[in-house]
Amino acid sequence: MTNPTDIRTLARKSGMPYIDISREAPDPRCITLLREKFARDYSSLPVRFLGDGVLVAICDPEQKDIVENLSAHMGRKIYPALADSRAIQQAIDLYYKNGKGKDEAETAEPERRSRIISVISNKGGVGKTHIAMNMARVISGSKKKVLLIDADLGNADISNKLALFPEYTLYDFLLGDSDLESMIEKTQMGFDLIAGSSGEFKLANINYIQRSKFIRNFRNISQRYDFTIFDLSAGITTTVLDFALASDEIIVVTTPQDIIAGYACIKASFQHFKAIEEKLMEKVEFYKPCRVFSPWVVMNQITNLNQGIFIFNRICQTADERINNIETFFTVKPQYLGGVMYDKDAIRAAEAQRKPFTLVNPKSKPSQCLEYLGRLVMEPPELRTYNQELKSGLGRFAMIFGMS
Numbered sequence: 001m002t003n004p005t006d007i008r009t010l011a012r013k014s015g016m017p018y019i020d021i022s023r024e025a026p027d028p029r030c031i032t033l034l035r036e037k038f039a040r041d042y043s044s045l046p047v048r049f050l051g052d053g054v055l056v057a058i059c060d061p062e063q064k065d066i067v068e069n070l071s072a073h074m075g076r077k078i079y080p081a082l083a084d085s086r087a088i089q090q091a092i093d094l095y096y097k098n099g100k101g102k103d104e105a106e107t108a109e110p111e112r113r114s115r116i117i118s119v120i121s122n123k124g125g126v127g128k129t130h131i132a133m134n135m136a137r138v139i140s141g142s143k144k145k146v147l148l149i150d151a152d153l154g155n156a157d158i159s160n161k162l163a164l165f166p167e168y169t170l171y172d173f174l175l176g177d178s179d180l181e182s183m184i185e186k187t188q189m190g191f192d193l194i195a196g197s198s199g200e201f202k203l204a205n206i207n208y209i210q211r212s213k214f215i216r217n218f219r220n221i222s223q224r225y226d227f228t229i230f231d232l233s234a235g236i237t238t239t240v241l242d243f244a245l246a247s248d249e250i251i252v253v254t255t256p257q258d259i260i261a262g263y264a265c266i267k268a269s270f271q272h273f274k275a276i277e278e279k280l281m282e283k284v285e286f287y288k289p290c291r292v293f294s295p296w297v298v299m300n301q302i303t304n305l306n307q308g309i310f311i312f313n314r315i316c317q318t319a320d321e322r323i324n325n326i327e328t329f330f331t332v333k334p335q336y337l338g339g340v341m342y343d344k345d346a347i348r349a350a351e352a353q354r355k356p357f358t359l360v361n362p363k364s365k366p367s368q369c370l371e372y373l374g375r376l377v378m379e380p381p382e383l384r385t386y387n388q389e390l391k392s393g394l395g396r397f398a399m400i401f402g403m404s
Contacts, residue, residue: 019083030054053079114223117135118230119135120252121265134356136356150195150196152233161354236264250295349361
């Protein structure tokens with residue numbers, strides 16, 4: 001189809017806008033959002049940013065699944081516009097050949113991308129928040145920029161533990177008109193904090209609009225940080241698991257007294273992981289599923305290091321017997337990040353001063369354990385998890401929240 005009049009007519013009939021690619025040069029920043037391979041496969045070209053998404057030229061108004069696939073690969077909302085197929089291919093030849101496409105852009109110096117880590121547990125009282133807070137302190141102490149987000153909206157207490165009284169919280173962001181950047185609180189511990197808020201409002205209650213709002217704002221601020229750590233609500237609700245599985249790494253915190261709850265958390269996370277991978281295979285063309293779910297496990301409040309390893313091995317044995325021996329395609333392989341020794345006096349002293357215990361008493365046993373765990377977390381991640389094309393940037397994060 002080469003006649004512009006025919007294309008305009010088809011665009012009107014399909015309720016889509018028409019765009020003349022030959023007269024509008026695409027924004028190079030948009031071009032970098034889509035690999036050349038997918039631009040050619042879908043006969044599509046990102047043109048310009050439009051509100052909360054990207055205007056993309058496509059040539060076939062009947063292929064609505066293309067819009068979903070493009071959204072998955074680009075991690076943005078897609079506003080399709082009809083264009084001439086030959087003009088699209090010529091534009092792809094021109095702009096990707098000039099080095100403006102994502103494939104060639106990857107050979108240049110990469111922009112900072114925050115590694116997203118979610119800390120979860122099946123129940124409260126296992127020290128999840130202490131782990132998240134002290135890990136943020138340890139990583140930031142190694143000259144890394146760290147953002148800690150208290151995403152436990154029902155029982156958030158990081159700001160209280162640190163004697164911080166922010167004017168705005170994540171609660172205000174989700175229900176108000178403020179942007180996420182205005183919620184960032186500088187701390188004297190070396191990391192930045194977005195505080196949560198205790199109350200009736202739960203993380204599980206956020207709707208699609210609030211999720212989309214969070215993704216748009218989080219995308220804008222995340223590139224400033226080397227690490228973003230989410231302290232999620234205790235429990236295994238759907239939204240908590242969405243946040244966790246959209247992250248680069250999951251840390252499951254449990255204790256010797258709560259090994260059943262720890263295993264249940266891993267099992268529920270695996271089941272949600274499996275459901276998401278199956279949905280991605282169904283919805284996203286060319287998607288290569290991750291078949292192995294490998295969360296990190298931290299054994300907190302242990303009396304000695306061997307105890308943590310022993311209990312972790314029991315969890316793995318149970319997972320093999322009750323999950324891996326039954327599953328035929330997906331498997332769960334927990335990784336032991338390490339154990340944290342219990343020292344009641346060190347923790348009470350830190351709580352009294354309202355500071356992380358790694359800062360108050362860095363030579364205490366739990367502090368030394370957290371220092372070790374922090375170093376492990378900072379190591380370059382192995383290629384052991386999700387499809388890298390969806391995982392680059394915030395593509396997977398945005399996609400999981402757009403699927404619900």
